[in-house]
Amino acid sequence: MATRYETAERLKSLGFTSTLEFLLSKINELIATPVDECVEWDFARTKEGYGLAFDKGRAIRAHRLALEVKLGYPLGALKEACHTCDNPKCFNPGHLFSGTKAQNMIDMTRKGRMGRLEPLTQARRNAVLDAYQLGFTKSLISEWLRIDRATVARLTSDINIDIYAKLSKEDEEDANTGDVSRG
Numbered sequence: 096m097a098t099r100y101e102t103a104e105r106l107k108s109l110g111f112t113s114t115l116e117f118l119l120s121k122i123n124e125l126i127a128t129p130v131d132e133c134v135e136w137d138f139a140r141t142k143e144g145y146g147l148a149f150d151k152g153r154a155i156r157a158h159r160l161a162l163e164v165k166l167g168y169p170l171g172a173l174k175e176a177c178h179t180c181d182n183p184k185c186f187n188p189g190h191l192f193s194g195t196k197a198q199n200m201i202d203m204t205r206k207g208r209m210g211r212l213e214p215l216t217q218a219r220r221n222a223v224l225d226a227y228q229l230g231f232t233k234s235l236i237s238e239w240l241r242i243d244r245a246t247v248a249r250l251t252s253d254i255n256i257d258i259y260a261k262l263s264k265e266d267e268e269d270a271n272t273g274d275v276s277r278g
């Protein structure tokens with residue numbers, strides 16, 4: 096169940112001058128007194144459903160700010176705020192964690208938010224992986240092999256994560272075997 100909050104009029108009557116000010120106050124309240132359920136942003140949202148707060152013409156993503164306040168530092172360009180609850184409207188700091196763009200894409204793919212991935216034969220899969228390991232860009236591979244970009248991104252992101260896992264586990268042994276099977 097989501098918690099609903101005040102309308103814009105109520106916002107004014109409570110003494111907030113912008114939705115950003117309201118958002119910050121709610122985030123601090125949720126950090127001080129955590130709740131289990133999703134807390135949905137009822138004001139403006141992106142077409143993907145992420146909450147937007149405004150202040151002096153600047154738009155700020157509600158869930159991203161909530162995570163930054165919780166962590167105590169800005170996420171920066173390379174990190175994204177990911178939801179454990181898979182609810183884009185939610186800005187409950189307890190439902191947010193930071194991840195790389197690649198991790199977030201895999202996460203969304205697993206949860207079905209990127210649409211269905213193209214089914215590929217093993218030969219086509221290998222062609223994507225070979226081309227990527229040779230250094231070709233994802234968009235070029237997508238064009239050449241006529242495989243949609245989400246599928247190429249998913250396959251090649253899996254490579255990076257598997258290699259990373261191996262490097263940390265096996266101390267750089269077998270990092271180049273090309274074994275990308277998933278368990």
Ligand SMILES: [Zn+2]
Pocket residue numbers: 132133134180181182185186187190
């Ligand atoms: Zn949530």
